[in-house]
Amino acid sequence: MNVCVIGMGYIGLPTAVTLASSDIGVYGYDINEELINRILSGNTDIVEAGLEEKLKEALERGLLTAGTELRGDSEIYLLVVSTSLDRESNRLDLRALKAATGDLGKVLKKGDLVIVESTVIPGITEEVVKPILEEKSGLACCDDFYLAFCPERVLPGNLMKELINNDRIIGGTDRKAAEMARDFYSRYVRGKLHITDARTAEMAKLMENTYRAVNIALANEIAFIAEENGVNVYEAIRMANNHPRVNIHLPGPGVGGYCLTKDPWFLIQDFENSRIIKDALEINASMPEYVADMAERELHTAGKDISESRVCVLGLAYKGNVSDARESPGYEIFLKLRELGADTVIHDHLVGEYMDHTPVKDIYDAAKGADALVIATEHNLYKELDWKRIKSLMNTEPIVVDTKNIVPDSIPGFDVKKLGVGL
Ligand SMILES: NC(=O)c1ccc[n+]([C@@H]2O[C@H](COP(=O)([O-])OP(=O)(O)OC[C@H]3O[C@@H](n4cnc5c(N)ncnc54)[C@H](O)[C@@H]3O)[C@@H](O)[C@H]2O)c1
Numbered sequence: 259m260n261v262c263v264i265g266m267g268y269i270g271l272p273t274a275v276t277l278a279s280s281d282i283g284v285y286g287y288d289i290n291e292e293l294i295n296r297i298l299s300g301n302t303d304i305v306e307a308g309l310e311e312k313l314k315e316a317l318e319r320g321l322l323t324a325g326t327e328l329r330g331d332s333e334i335y336l337l338v339v340s341t342s343l344d345r346e347s348n349r350l351d352l353r354a355l356k357a358a359t360g361d362l363g364k365v366l367k368k369g370d371l372v373i374v375e376s377t378v379i380p381g382i383t384e385e386v387v388k389p390i391l392e393e394k395s396g397l398a399c400c401d402d403f404y405l406a407f408c409p410e411r412v413l414p415g416n417l418m419k420e421l422i423n424n425d426r427i428i429g430g431t432d433r434k435a436a437e438m439a440r441d442f443y444s445r446y447v448r449g450k451l452h453i454t455d456a457r458t459a460e461m462a463k464l465m466e467n468t469y470r471a472v473n474i475a476l477a478n479e480i481a482f483i484a485e486e487n488g489v490n491v492y493e494a495i496r497m498a499n500n501h502p503r504v505n506i507h508l509p510g511p512g513v514g515g516y517c518l519t520k521d522p523w524f525l526i527q528d529f530e531n532s533r534i535i536k537d538a539l540e541i542n543a544s545m546p547e548y549v550a551d552m553a554e555r556e557l558h559t560a561g562k563d564i565s566e567s568r569v570c571v572l573g574l575a576y577k578g579n580v581s582d583a584r585e586s587p588g589y590e591i592f593l594k595l596r597e598l599g600a601d602t603v604i605h606d607h608l609v610g611e612y613m614d615h616t617p618v619k620d621i622y623d624a625a626k627g628a629d630a631l632v633i634a635t636e637h638n639l640y641k642e643l644d645w646k647r648i649k650s651l652m653n654t655e656p657i658v659v660d661t662k663n664i665v666p667d668s669i670p671g672f673d674v675k676k677l678g679v680g681l
Contacts, residue, residue, distance in 0.1 A: 259445070262287060262332035264358050265339035266297060266324060268516070268582060269375065269410050272309055273338060274324075276421045278316035280446035285332060286324035294324050305581040305608055306417045330365030334373065334442055337362070337387070338410070341376040343520035349527045350379055352386060359387050363394020371404045371438045377463055377517065379524045383407040383456040384431055404435035407456040408443065409463035414515070415580045425449035429459025467521035468535055473507040474518075475538035478545055481509035481678030491678030492663050509678045511634045511661035512545035512587030514576025519585040545661075546590035549677065553630050553659050554598055556675050560655045562629055565599030568653070570628040573635020574606035574617045578662075583612035588634030595632070603628070607639060622651060630657040636664050645669050 259282050263274040266288040274286045288294055296302065300314040316322035339354040355376055362372065372391060374383050383406075388399045397403050407429040412420040426443050428451055430436025436453045443451050454462075477495065484491035495506045513519055522539055526532040554564045573588045575581060583589065588604060589612060595602045605624035606617040618624040621639060625631060625648050633640055641664050649656060649671045658665060661677040668674055 259283065259334065259442075260285070260332045261334045261336065261442075262329070263336045263338055264288075264328070264362060265337065265354075265376070266290075266293060267338070267340065268304055268414065269412070270336075270338040271297060271302060271304060271313070272306060272412075272417050272421055273336065273375070273410075274322055275309060275312045275316050276418065276446060278319070278321035279312050281321065282445060284316075284322045285329060286322065287326070287328045288324070289326060291326050294326055297324050303581055303610060305579070306415070308418045312418070328361045328365055330367060333369065334371045335362055335366075336373050336375050338375045341378055343523055348523045350382075350524050352378075352382070355382070356386065356390060359390045360394055363391045366391060366395040366397060366403055368397060368402045371406070371435065371442065373439050373442070374405075374407045375410050377409060377467075377521055377524070378407070378460055379464065379527065380457045380460045382460060383429070388431060400432045400435065404438050405431045405456075406435045406439040407431075407459045408439055409459060411463070411466060414582055415577060422446060423448050425452060427452050427454060427459045427462055429454050429456035431456050461525075464521050464525040467518050468525050470507065471513055471518045471522045471542060472534060472538040473505075474510065474513055475541040477507045477509040478541050480506070482548075484678050485680040488680040490676075490680070508663070509661075510545065510587070511549045511591060511677070513542040514585040514587045515582065516584045546587050547594050549587075549591050549632060549634070549659065549661055550594035550598055552675060552677070553595060553600075553632050553657070556657045556659060556673060557630055560629075560657060560673060562655075564595070567629040568601040568603070568627050569595050569630045569632060570624050571595070571602065571604040572606075572621070572624075572631055572633045572640055573637055574604050574609045574612055574615075575635050575637070578636035579608070579638055581608040581610070583609045586612060586634075589613060589615070591632055591634055606635070606637075608637070622647060626651045627653060628656070629653045630659060632659045633662055633664060636662040640664055645672070 262285045263270045264287050266286040274284045277284045339358045342351045344351040428439045440451045481491045522535050526535050557564050557567050571588050571592045574583045576586045592604045604617045607619050658672050658674045
């Protein structure tokens with residue numbers, strides 16, 4: 259079996275490496291030459307346990323090769339290119355998927371199986387990918403080649419394990435395609451493989467991330483209510499979640515990452531009457547401003563004006579212990595604090611650069627001269643800080659605003675304010 263992974267990014271590279279670790283020959287194709295050269299030299303910016311070692315091993319064993327030319331010598335093609343949100347229209351941007359599909363159509367052969375793993379709205383596999391492949395290849399779907407949709411549902415930070423252990427939904431454009439895809443995934447996936455049609459699988463993927471985004475919005479609103487009622491929201495959620503049918507998520511500084519910020523928009527892009535999902539997206543989008551205002555209030559209580567204060571945001575990555583900063587709430591908080599007039603700095607030891615901004619790498623350098631720290635990401639590093647040392651570097655009456663509930667409720671010498679914790 260020889261597989262071609264088209265799009266070697268956050269999902270494509272770990273997928274290719276996982277396939278090679280299962281003794282499947284893989285060719286990784288991407289239009290980004292710099293990325294391909296980095297991969298071929300055995301390096302990656304993606305922070306995932308085991309990824310880099312397995313990449314080096316796959317290259318050494320000759321099971322993984324990569325390039326910027328799409329070759330036609332595989333039997334299975336996985337489309338894992340970006341499917342971004344057009345921020346102007348809040349609609350799915352299909353340019354990358356259409357371009358990659360067009361290139362694939364030119365090399366497609368009889369008997370090949372194409373699996374779309376990129377997140378799309380219902381109908382894209384059958385109404386966009388299929389006709390492009392047929393037109394470019396001159397072959398007929400379901401007779402000459404086979405087409406399925408199988409969404410990726412991994413959790414960044416635990417990707418290498420979840421790629422293997424998670425259940426997969428396989429949506430075939432016909433039964434044979436679904437069965438071929440199931441045979442392929444059964445080579446390396448230990449989770450269950452659930453077969454359905456492509457349109458249902460496309461919709462289910464969007465529903466999963468929408469459920470999570472709406473649940474986070476619910477937790478955020480509950481956090482506001484807890485603050486007003488003198489309740490600790492984390493304790494209240496822990497209690498409520500003892501109920502066998504309740505699973506309230508945690509509040510936070512806003513939803514970041516590539517998927518939860520766009521997939522709910524994809525789900526409602528042609529449904530004008532959305533109420534719950536739209537409101538949830540608005541609540542989540544308002545959180546960075548809410549957190550910046552919290553910092554301003556706490557500084558004011560300490561007798562300081564935000565426009566004369568230095569605030570250090572801890573965490574540019576959108577979630578703990580990963581290097582991915584896409585749609586980073588920490589960055590949004592950083593911008594809001596600047597708008598409020600604060601002298602602002604942002605720390606992250608895992609993120610290289612984001613939006614032309616390079617975070618300070620050393621936590622103690624970042625904290626120097628600050629009046630407030632705002633924790634925006636649950637990096638393990640922030641759970642193990644030397645608070646005595648931090649205090650000695652900061653200004654008098656230092657403040658900690660914790661949006662992730664990761665520092666102690668009280669720290670000697672600091673005024674600690676936690677999101678969702680009322681007095
Ligand atoms: N990142 C996640 O946690 C996650 C989780 C589940 C699903 N997904 C979905 O997986 C897909 C890929 O996401 P990602 O995070 O890996 O994105 P990414 O941006 O990290 O990677 C996509 C890669 O596709 C390449 N590419 C773009 N156009 C191309 C073309 N025409 N031909 C070849 N390569 C091309 C890009 O250069 C990039 O390297 C998206 O649809 C995303 O929604 C992502």
